[in-house]
Amino acid sequence: MINEGYKALLKGKSIIRELSEYATERGKEIGYENVFDYSLGNPSVPCAPEFTDELVKLLKEEDPVYVHGYSPSLGITSVRERVAESLNKRFNMNYKTEHIFMTSGAAGALAHALRCVTKPGDEVLTFAPFFPEYYQYVNQTGANLKIVSASTKDFQINFDAFEEKLSENVAAVLINTPNNPSGAVYSTETIKTLADILYKKQKEYGHDIFIISDEPYREILFDGVDAPYVSAYYDNSLSCYSFSKSLSLPGERIGYIAVNPKCRDAEILSVMFGQISRGIGHNCPASSIQLAVSKVLDKTSDLSVYETNMNIIYDELVKLNFEVVKPGGTFYIFPKALEDDANAFCMKAKKYDLILVPSDNFGCPGYFRMAYCIDTEKVLRSLPVLEKFVKEEYGVTP
């Protein structure tokens, strides 16, 4: 008997994917180089060459039974050990091998973290604007995602709205910094205030509240930005990481959960993740990819293009009088649309082959997202198109 619940999900198609598919189709008509496709957050730079070298070396020099053999269900031990060492060195933490659980990217990490610290019926809070897939990640566990409205002046946290939404039913708070879609990076003050409130509420409610920190953009930070390591400020925290963006390996599905050594039951959480895996058929990232990534943990792809693009787009938006917060990281920017209805705004842009994503699904209506993980040359060519669009549709001139 086909599961009707999953069948019903088929109706809710992702707007991002729809726009991306439109851009691809339109590209077939006019040449993809003429479609200014800011829809998809897909890294545009090649993976770190050291990764390729290490993987080729493994394939050519090591015993294939080892390279392609079963990974223990928590990840290959030597890989977990290296991840712990790298995090300790970079963020002055105290992770041991037992605190690291290897996952299929950040999605796999969130799937395990959420199941581990919630039960069906619990609430998970997140802050607008947020990645729309959070609804699927949370609600398919049986917990309920609740949204705290945005602080649109800076895309830090709206703490008044947060305290209003907090209740005894809240088991976890899901944060994402650097943030998709706003590009904002939570400041040390923001993280400290969040931690203070949660410590107070844990005591008041008499139960743990976990921070689940979704950190795939951790390595894409722009000049001079204050970017605290979340787990350093709150004990009950689980860092969910992916190498998709830092090493440009999105298809290889590799990441991890780092369990704060000070969190409740820290020594058994990874083993619990392993149990969760048995039911969701996860069974670790590919063994050869684990081994190769473990050799290049402190490398990244050349990520500089993202900051270059950001500065070009930000300056242009400011020139055109858009209301926009300057991103501190990621490859996203999140300006206010020129009319209240962001969908209408983006539909009009589409006529100019300018593909912008309306913000409604990010929980923050009236804005739009540009994913500028594209060639700088194309960004530059898109500027006159943007100018033409806002002039013709809204009478805006620089």
Place this chain on the structure above:
Amino acid sequence: MINEGYKALLKGKSIIRELSEYATERGKEIGYENVFDYSLGNPSVPCAPEFTDELVKLLKEEDPVYVHGYSPSLGITSVRERVAESLNKRFNMNYKTEHIFMTSGAAGALAHALRCVTKPGDEVLTFAPFFPEYYQYVNQTGANLKIVSASTKDFQINFDAFEEKLSENVAAVLINTPNNPSGAVYSTETIKTLADILYKKQKEYGHDIFIISDEPYREILFDGVDAPYVSAYYDNSLSCYSFSKSLSLPGERIGYIAVNPKCRDAEILSVMFGQISRGIGHNCPASSIQLAVSKVLDKTSDLSVYETNMNIIYDELVKLNFEVVKPGGTFYIFPKALEDDANAFCMKAKKYDLILVPSDNFGCPGYFRMAYCIDTEKVLRSLPVLEKFVKEEYGVTP
């Protein structure tokens, strides 16, 4: 708040894993070459060299943004297309690209298939002896696994016991042929009878009953064995495959679900799998592994060692008067223990550094499993040890 349900699972450690860990520890004392470790079903032969060649070629010659880029959520289209073509050619089926969904091995395939065709509270039937992880795969979806007792004379299906267990609550039947742990391969007659009963019961109950066919050992077949392709005999069937055993890539976590084109809603099931993925954080096997495997779909590792080992062990067991069914495939054999309590039997064997797995967790007490995916040389050296064990403990001589 830590999920108490998953925490409780920590108590139930796998007997197979415990024995395997014991064998490793014991190996540190006396040399692993002196431990006759028949515990773990881990392929002992290297991967097909063509796979390594294709992967190295991709890494060296293709654009890394393509090789490591996001896979569409149902799998890379060209890979799905090739899988469909290969299955059509080999099994005279009519799969299209849309019927193939790429997964993280058979575990990933089962996780999606089970969620798609059951809802919490439904029953899933499987046949003893069965892979103990089925409990996790099924019960963590909210459905309930029910066991049909074994047909110990041949390890085909006990149809009387099956018909007794069938009820309106049964949404799916989970089968595994070639079978872990028995090594039996269901005959055409068995599959036809199973299909006939299910067609009749579908009509009687007025709802679909799916066959979920777990087929990781499909390529490990011994001389002269009748090995029907399950989906050719029943419309509502989902074939769950893994390349772990055929290509010796267990750690690379790659497999697929092939949806029978004639099954209910065949055209939307893969899209439903994609929706299920969003909640369980699956997001496809690694892109580079998908691409490389798609080039070697009709290759296998050199699997001949398994049949060589099977014949040696089977002849020895017969010589020692064990009650044993000759395997038709896999790298397992499942003889009857020499006392009713298989645990006691295996504990005694352990004293001789002979690591055998008792059958209780396979739903068929009184037997034991030997996984003979080890070097033939070691199999031969284990024979005098086996003889010594049964002579000293049970007075059995050839």
